[in-house]
Amino acid sequence: MLARRRGPGVTPPPILEARDLVKRFPAGGGLGLGGRTVHALNGVSLAIAAGETLAVVGESGCGKTTLAHCLTGLTTPSAGRLLLDGEDAAAMLRREPMRFRRRVQIVFQDPYASLNPRRRVADTVGDALRIHRLCPRRARRDRVAALIAEVGLGEEHLDRFPHELSGGQRQRVAIARALAVEPAVVVCDEPVSALDVSIQAQVINLLRDLQARRSVGYLFISHNLALVRHIARRIAVMYLGEVVETGTTAELRRRLLHPYSQALFAAAPEIGRPPGTARPPLSGDVPSPIDMPRGCPFHTRCPHARARCAAEAPALRPVDGRMVRCHFAEELSA
Amino acid sequence: MTDLLRVEGLSVEFPTARGVVRAVADLSFALGRGETVALVGESGSGKSTAALSLLRLVPPGTGRVSAGRVLLDGEDLLALPAAALRKVRGARVGMIFQDPMMALNPVFTIGAQIAETLRRHAGMTAAAAEARAIELLRRVQVPAPERRIRQYPHNLSGGMRQRVMIAIALACRPALLIADEPTTALDVTVQAQVLALVADLKAELGMAVLLITHDLGVVWETAQRVVVLYAGRKVEEGPVATVFARPGHPYTAGLLRAARWQEDGGRLAEIPGTVPSPLALPPGCAFAPRCPLAVARCREARPPSQALGRDQEAACWRAGEAPA
Amino acid sequence: MTGLLIFWRRYRRNAAAVGGLAVLVLIVAAAIVGPLVHPVDPFDMIGRPSQPPSARFLLGTDVSGRDMLAGLLHGARVSLVVGIVASLAATLVGLLVGAVAGFYGGFVDNLLMRTTDFFLTIPSFVLAIVIVAIFSPTIATVTAAIAAVSWPSVARLVRAEFMAQREREYVRACRALGMSNLEIIVRQILPNALPPVIVVSSLMVATAILTESGLSFLGLSDPNVVSWGYMIGVGRSVLRVAWWMSAIPGVTILVTVLAINLVGEGLNDALNPRLQRR
Structure with a gap:
């Protein structure tokens, strides 16, 4: 109210x-x-x-x-x-x-x-x-x-x-x-x-x-x-x-901007989705929260990962009307 | 095309303190070579019991197959002597479960368990079996297989265990893979990996898959035909595309509606009530008490399966009237 | 009431346990009414010593001419009371220690469990002898000594149950509601942890009877009361000439312990949730 x-x-x-x-x-x-x-x-x-x-x-x-x-x-x-x-x-x-x-x-x-x-x-x-x-x-x-x-x-x-x-x-x-x-x-x-x-x-x-x-x-x-x-x-x-x-x-x-969100939503089986249109699934498993990867935690499985992702952890920042934690959110959204 | 697997009139009973439970009643379906058929149902529908009893894996003393035949290439598995059946299991039919720890022995290494299957069914030497085990693990995308074969099941993540179990099931290139809720315990991204893997292997080996699941999304994306079970009985069968577009049974229609979450945030279409107790099944159609279309006849007599179109059938007096 | 009925229906399925229960009821009845029906002081020397069973002395007399039957009936009271009281006391202590250790964990758990381990490392019978030897040998100290050596196994069991239950979501839900720890322990977890404890405690009665018999056999129990172990001890010196003198109380102990164990197994079958599905 x-x-x-x-x-x-x-x-x-x-x-x-x-x-x-x-x-x-x-x-x-x-x-x-x-x-x-x-x-x-x-x-x-x-x-x-x-x-x-x-x-x-x-x-x-x-x-x-x-x-x-x-x-x-x-x-x-x-x-x-x-x-x-x-x-x-x-x-x-x-x-x-x-x-x-x-x-x-x-x-x-x-x-x-x-x-x-x-x-x-x-x-x-x-x-x-x-x-x-x-x-x-x-x-x-x-x-x-x-x-x-x-x-x-x-x-x-x-x-x-x-x-x-x-x-x-x-x-x-x-x-x-x-x-x-x-x-x-x-x-x-x-x-x-x-x-x-x-x-x-x-x-x-x-x-x-x-x-x-x-x-x-x-x-x-x-x-x-x-x-x-x-x-x-x-x-x-x-x-x-x-x-x-x-x-x-x-x-x-x-639209989803973070590569992980994209992969997550694409991986969920969906009734009515035309066959063969699913993205190739992410490779590997979620890393252990004991041995956290350096840099961006997702870089070990990210299809778009670059050198910067392994070195520097991205901050959560506003892009295109939402908050995203990815160095390359703008590029990926383009 | 002749069918690889024909199940005819399969019934499985469990004696309990309060009476005999018919977990599976008069179930018939067929599976062609290289085909994926999904056995769909909620808890208590009898889908897992049906899958287990195909290979006589229902624990003796708990339940028994009371009627029916399970024909694999025309040979009745239910009539086979125990020794011959053991040769079928693992060699011509592979099986994977929801919980890999059910199939993996915690005190043996991964390598030893794969090699065991190969030596028993393919008569390989120890060295050859180990080499093949590494190859199989690589095939199911387990990283560093040379190292993994020395590890124990508890060293692996859930997704990795599932892959190891698939490797064991596929070791002897079976003609049929029975997959009992193989991805229910897995996360969606890992589920997608495992389903993609099974699809690849299926194409490569030309094997047929009997997929037991409750997830209609998984059915849509992996199966060609679907068999819907309710309270131990088949209520509908047909090609996935047809059944999902025009469900013949109101239960199938309800399940599909419940699984399709509208994104507008409106009220969901629900199936009222709960699955009946197997000890107190209603006299007529088991779904009648929850069915929006039920009429007097549904509560009196059990509807037979009737054909709808070319290969679709539904056990409903008002089959085909269900709104999609 | 329905709970008890369901319990009995499950218990009834184990025929041996029902037999054990019947025997146990007979023994308890004998202990209660026996000395009234057969009012003979077990310490009175009323006949010739070392008589075999006869019409006058149904179970014979011992080396001092005391009535064996009177000894057996009075001894039943002592053995059963010591066994039951000691087990109850041990169960209470074990519940308290185990519940606190298992629920709170951490330092408290370490402290309590190392204490428990200390008791477990010493052979319990030896420890019981030491305790009785330090204090004067009365029925109360014997009972206390047996309880003192019996509680650690209960404590360990209760701790394991509490540790498992503590992580269950219903406990989390209670904590999210703001329920006090005391109430969570007593009202929520305890009823779930109790069934295996009941089984262990019932079996402990048998062990306690054996321990008491052992102590009195060695002459370390209360010299003012007759017990089965004491009777075996008395008969020991004439074992070769009057074997029945040791054999009669010996067989009584054996039958009693066996009956209690059968009852314990029956309780286990009836209370064990893994078997309830059938």
């Missing part, structure tokens, strides 16, 4: 903002022997406003799950700042953790793992209400029933255990749990990739309906590019702990 008053094209103030988030952790079990370090996030900046969806796409090892954990206060970043409503989130998590927890919630990928197998639906969702003291104990069950109804389940599911529910139903329970505290931002970490195709659409529609009703902001992590284009207003493409390209979905759909 704020956005509307400020007029079109003006970004609403962010609720959750990451500034140059860095996360490193010792490789190999946590003892830190050998002194090797995993560079999971190398300076990620992004912001989520009320009622909007920002999608983060990337492959395994790009740091998107670590990003989700940093944004939800599940891990402490090694450097950089996280701001919630303009306040320093690290300080808030120390002093008033419950204030942060009520504003930011998370939905995980695997609804089989994210629900406690020994707790009934009413307990799992009720936990959220109880620890935040959101309603008196007597009213709790009714409140849970209302939440469960909001995600499309019925009263009869209240006393079920997770193993008595289907995957889609479990994910609905996980969404109800996250929404119970009425958060402003929900980080959705691959929320439908563990579900069957026919169920994915149900859950995506549910997330969109809830967003429309509660104007909650989503950070939507996914590797399904078609889905991302469908649900997100803005997209950030990550590679090896960095954002390599970010902009509005409309801009990115029109």
